Amino acid sequence: MADKRYCRCSADGRPEFYGCGNLSAPAGFLHQRRTMDCMVLIYLLSGELHISTGGRLHDVKSGEYILLRAGEEHFGTQPSAEDISYFWVHFKCGEWCGADEEEELRQTAGEGYIAAEHAAERGGRLPQLFRQLLDLSLAPPPYREKLAACSLELLLTELARECYAEITSGGDEFSPLITSVRVWTAENCARRLTIAEIAAQFHYNAEYLSSIFKKETDETLSAYLLRSRIERSKALLTAGASVKEAAFSSGFSDEKYFMRQFRKLEGTTPLQFKNAFAKKKVNNK
16 A cells, blocks of 8 residues: 555545546557546546556556546547547546555545556446446536536446445455445344345445455355345254244245255254254263
8 A cells, every 4th residue: 555645535525626538449459648637537438448647557448437537637548459439538626645644544434535546446326326426527507617517526436436445445355345244244133134225224226235245255145135134043953942933033035945055055954963062962961
């Protein structure tokens, strides 16, 4: 993180939308040399963009973005090797801070920070928000400016959320969001939960949350919920609960389904598991 700069997007003022578009070009595309009086956000849909800004070289790949600073010259460093396509947005917003303020970022709540350098996009929400902004920028006046400004704010908020998650997660195995989802799901698995209810708890669309959960954990959210329920049932069985009690107290509404899933995950039946534990307990006395 030492080489990163950040754009502060605070609640002090909303971003000022200038324009946006979708550039598509054949192989050999070279970004022009120029200095803008506004920020430029580029999100790569396909291909690779080779660009220099602030004296640093960047190779921005598909699914990554770069934020170019206002008043700072940027230019392409080499032609693209293949066809290229990207969304671009011009806007004014916030201020800049350096890497030495990272500790402040870790401790700050209620403000968004966007990394200036490219960062991997973590789900399917960014392209959707870019397309929404592009559509709203074509709306008829007098609504166009307000709608585009609101859409831009949503886009920047999502980028800031991803960057804040990256900053605060440090060396953790999962991002703060996914860690929270895992903890909350395990604690509430005894309820008749659905994936939609879990997503609503964190104010996300079920499909989107499931997508980023699978991407980070290599396990579906449904599978994690099932595994959490099985782990709870094992604790109940070892405490003396009957198979039926363990099933219904772990979020299952069908005892036979519970038994099938238990055997599938544990390689034994709930009753065999319970008896094996009881036998081991007796032998250890």
